[in-house]
Amino acid sequence: MSNEAYAIYNELDRVLTFYYDELLLHRSKGGIYIFDSIDKVGWKICAKSIEKVVFDDSFAEYDGVESTMKWFMDCTNLKEIVGINNLRTDNVVNMSGMFWNCSSLVSLDLSSFNTEKVHSMGWMFSGCSSLSKLDVSSFNTKNVTFMGDMFSYCFSLPKLDLSNFNTEKVEYMSKMFFGCFILEDLNISSFNTDDVKSMNEMFRGCPLPMYVDWVVPVCHENLPMYHPHYNQKNAVEVYDLKKAVYAFCCGVDEEEKPRFNEDAIIPKFLPVWQAFKKRGFHFYTFMKNKEYEQIEDEELRVEVLMGACFPILKLPIAKFMTDWLNGYLDFFIRSSNVKWLETWGAENGIITDSVVLRHLFFCSTDKDIWKMMAVGVGDIESLYRWYMGMPDTAIEEATGIPCYYEKDEKKAAEFLEYLLSDTTIATDSVRNEAMRLKSI
DSSP: OOOEEEEEEETTTTEEEEEEESOGGGOOSSEEEEOOSSSOOGGGGGGGGOOEEEEOGGGGGOOOOOBOTTTTTTOTTOOEEEOGGGOOOTTOOBOTTTTTTOTTOOEEEOTTOOOTTOOBOTTSSTTOTTOOEEEOTTOOOTTOOBOTTTTTTOTTOOEEEOTTOOOTTOOBOTTTTTTOTTOOEEEOTTOOOTTOOBOTTTTTTSOGGGHHHHHHHHOSSOOOTTSTTHHHHTSOOHHHHHHHHHHHHHTSOGGGOOSOOGGGSOGGGHHHHHHHOSTTOOHHHHHHTTGGGGSOOHHHHHHHIIIIIGGGSOOGGGGGHHHHHHTSOOOSOOOSOOBOOGGGTOGGGBOOHHHHHHHHHTOOSHHHHHHHHHTTOSOHHHHHHHHHTOOOOHHHHHHOOOOOOOOOHHHHHHHHHHHHOTTSOOOHHHHHHHHHHHHO
């Protein structure tokens, strides 16, 4: 008689034990579950009753496990796993949801796991709300493509070292750390997110302090709602932005050009498309690293950012976009000789159009925009009138195009008070203009 892989659940002890031996017929006590399918999890029917899992020493000889997907999902009373080093994962390709909702597990050491062939780790530890210690130091993730919700709702996890993770093939990281409320020590220094398609709400609910040093340079898409760059990173999917730019370069509506074909692009816009089309493109790094400089023509560069990109981004500046593009709002001075404070990082203290646009992109609040205007970038009266609901109607009367604005007298007053505050670094001309508007 040959060895057989099976698991037995002892209802009295509430223990699920895995074996690989010839003694199946002698272990008739309890529910017996034979490994006859890589995805079959026969013990799922007693998941909520299991309090302990044991991998017998004999199970270390079994190398036939190809999937651990949802193995212990909803084992809400599981408190202890013994002998997990006897679980051979050499041939496992799917670990999705393996410990999903194991809400009573406090500690988990998976340093014995061989994950070289694993493609999916989505929801692997999601809902492990009591887990305070997790060791995944042995994980080889070079073939993993899906990590969505991998650690979501790990409410009690204060520290996680993922510095060994290879994420070159990962495409989805949505909600990866969603709801990790006390995760203040997180090491993802090895993360390569060039091929990631979605990071939606990746860090939502995580404590803010941990982002200061490494989140901005590592992640390209999403941050928690209260992070300063949340709006920029969560603004639009990469594909949608490329679609908008492509349509812009072809001079048509998006719906008319569903597929990318360079032959349809207006020749002068070809450099624009070449800057946007590359694999792994992310608009956040496109702006942060000044990759827009690949478009050598400055006017063309500004035209595509203003006409194809900024209007579809969820930024404070987008509120002014309609007026700006219609010519109602001279929101900033497009000039090459406006002086700029060194703290904003402009080369040699000189503003160019795209430098201004770059800083506007990183403005997450109205006050961020006010900081720019305090040093002379923009028409203060135009913005003040916009807040007061009194935009210039000259162009509206001439063109018949309506002027959209937001009437907020309180914000208008706050705007002027900010410019006049002793703590604000504002130029004398800006302060004089603010005083004039305040006296009206």
